[in-house]
Amino acid sequence: MARPHYLPPSAASLTASLRDLGYSLETAIADLIDNSISADATDIQIFCDVSRGAPTLVIADNGHGMNEGEVIAAMRHGSTDPRKKRSLNDLGRFGLGLKTASFSHCRRLTVISSQNGSRCGAEWNLALLDDWYVSVLESNEIADQPFVDTFGETGTIVIWRDLDRLSEGETGQKRDEIVNEKLSFVERHLSLVFHRFLSGEIKGRKKISIRINGHAVMAFDPFCRKNFATQMLPEETVWVGDEAVVMQPYILPHHSRLSASEYDFYQDRSDFISNQGAYIYRNGRLMAWGDWFRLVPKGEATKLARVQIDFPNSLDEAWTIDIKKSRARPPRAVRERLRQIIQKITARSVVVYRGRGQKLFQETQAPVWERYVDHGGIRYAINLQHPLIQSVEARLPTDDLASLHMLLDSIAASLPVEMIYSDYSTHPREVSQAPTDEVEIIERLKGLRSALFGDGPGDPQAFMQIVRSTRLFDGQMDTAERFTRETFA
Numbered sequence: 314m315a316r317p318h319y320l321p322p323s324a325a326s327l328t329a330s331l332r333d334l335g336y337s338l339e340t341a342i343a344d345l346i347d348n349s350i351s352a353d354a355t356d357i358q359i360f361c362d363v364s365r366g367a368p369t370l371v372i373a374d375n376g377h378g379m380n381e382g383e384v385i386a387a388m389r390h391g392s393t394d395p396r397k398k399r400s401l402n403d404l405g406r407f408g409l410g411l412k413t414a415s416f417s418h419c420r421r422l423t424v425i426s427s428q429n430g431s432r433c434g435a436e437w438n439l440a441l442l443d444d445w446y447v448s449v450l451e452s453n454e455i456a457d458q459p460f461v462d463t464f465g466e467t468g469t470i471v472i473w474r475d476l477d478r479l480s481e482g483e484t485g486q487k488r489d490e491i492v493n494e495k496l497s498f499v500e501r502h503l504s505l506v507f508h509r510f511l512s513g514e515i516k517g518r519k520k521i522s523i524r525i526n527g528h529a530v531m532a533f534d535p536f537c538r539k540n541f542a543t544q545m546l547p548e549e550t551v552w553v554g555d556e557a558v559v560m561q562p563y564i565l566p567h568h569s570r571l572s573a574s575e576y577d578f579y580q581d582r583s584d585f586i587s588n589q590g591a592y593i594y595r596n597g598r599l600m601a602w603g604d605w606f607r608l609v610p611k612g613e614a615t616k617l618a619r620v621q622i623d624f625p626n627s628l629d630e631a632w633t634i635d636i637k638k639s640r641a642r643p644p645r646a647v648r649e650r651l652r653q654i655i656q657k658i659t660a661r662s663v664v665v666y667r668g669r670g671q672k673l674f675q676e677t678q679a680p681v682w683e684r685y686v687d688h689g690g691i692r693y694a695i696n697l698q699h700p701l702i703q704s705v706e707a708r709l710p711t712d713d714l715a716s717l718h719m720l721l722d723s724i725a726a727s728l729p730v731e732m733i734y735s736d737y738s739t740h741p742r743e744v745s746q747a748p749t750d751e752v753e754i755i756e757r758l759k760g761l762r763s764a765l766f767g768d769g770p771g772d773p774q775a776f777m778q779i780v781r782s783t784r785l786f787d788g789q790m791d792t793a794e795r796f797t798r799e800t801f802a
């Protein structure tokens with residue numbers, strides 16, 4: 314008969330292997346923030362100091378803290394059974410995050426916790442690892458820890474030292490650059506992943522604050538709900554067993570209409586396009602985003618679409634979450650509904666997208682530029698019927714008309730289409746053709762008026778329409794209107 318043979322994992326090999334689960338600095342820190350949020354913290358601070366003798370990264374919270382027995386239990390790999398039902402507010406699942414996230418970046422992990430002023434602590438140091446014996450700290454050792462003075466009466470600080478992966482072997486200025494760049498990724502990641510906690514929109518929870526070296530992380534809403542041009546489609550619910558999964562589709566405004574901070578977040582159009590897709594939240598925490606789960610390819614037709622999907626932690630099993638909590642695949646019923654939602658959305662987001670293109674050329678009755686579609690080709694040409702051109706023609710000797718038309722045809726033929734396309738698609742905000750200098754604007758308005766009406770009275774309404782069509786005064790309509798009121802009075 315087979316006999317049982319006790320075979321615990323080798324502490325040294327297992328902890329070494331677990332270092333390579335693939336956490337980035339931002340996913341590792343987010344995993345620790347999950348713990349702080351689960352402990353009802355409202356204030357979370359990250360301190361990163363790599364210039365001191367022993368580079369240190371600390372995550373401090375004002376959550377409910379742990380007593381010594383709980384700190385020791387927290388240091389255990391597999392501290393809780395993933396099959397155990399968790400409370401509704403708990404962002405944990407595997408009983409691993411604290412250890413795996415920390416060891417992905419450091420070789421020495423210290424946890425100090427305080428409840429009503431009474432402190433306790435424990436430490437794993439991979440350099441001194443002795444089987445699975447964890448070091449439980451004495452009070453004098455606790456008092457010597459970095460950043461313990463940031464503690465209130467109750468809370469927890471997690472200290473990472475021996476940060477062998479943070480600066481990628483670089484020193485001095487290069488190291489500081491690498492670390493600062495990583496911290497800016499951390500900020501971006503946290504502002505998105507925890508945006509609903511940061512904005513305080515989660516029911517029954519206080520707003521939380523996260524600071525990185527004293528600098529507050531602001532919530533970033535991927536649906537740009539504050540932007541009045543965002544469209545919110547009807548919410549849908551799918552039942553998985555007895556649990557509701559709520560799906561909320563949005564159609565974002567064209568990327569050139571994002572606010573400055575929204576646009577900064579996406580940086581450019583390719584970022585904006587790659588962020589289309591489903592946004593999956595577990596208990597309000599964003600787990601995965603920017604994916605259509607192969608239901609449709611990411612492309613122009615769906616680029617403005619985002620679907621917020623909310624599921625509770627009781628459905629973990631069905632969503633195949635990974636240890637790093639950076640992946641979650643919806644169960645079949647949800648994917649099927651998502652497919653239907655995408656079909657509805659594509660129809661709409663195409664409207665938003667095309668709508669803008671057409672508007673550009675239909676805004677005025679007599680535009681300067683006209684778009685022709687003929688023989689399967691598209692051609693842009695200057696509208697010779699435009700009042701400004703007509704008025705110039707009227708004053709030119711007939712012999713010169715041919716030269717004028719040649720000039721206009723040549724301007725149209727040499728339009729730098731590729732360059733415009735490339736600039737506009739990557740930096741829509743920076744492409745601006747109209748002058749902004751006030752004196753120049755008034756001069757041009759006067760020039761336009763005399764070109765059109767000479768010294769005659771002129772029609773203010775017609776004038777304003779032509780002003781609009783020239784696009785010379787875009788963004789300066791107030792000045793143009795004032796000029797028209799005053800000079801045509």
Ligand SMILES: Nc1ncnc2c1ncn2[C@@H]1O[C@H](COP(=O)(O)OP(=O)(O)OP(=O)(O)O)[C@@H](O)[C@H]1O
Binds near residue numbers: 376379405
């Ligand atoms: N900042 C904290 N405040 C209070 N308790 C904490 C804190 N960090 C960890 N703990 C306790 O330690 C336990 C282990 O944390 P760990 O992150 O390893 O696992 P988990 O959160 O349970 O699951 P997961 O692996 O999904 O993160 C937690 O369940 C919690 O009880």
Ligand SMILES: [Mg+2]
Binds near residue numbers: 344347348405409410
């Ligand atoms: Mg955790």
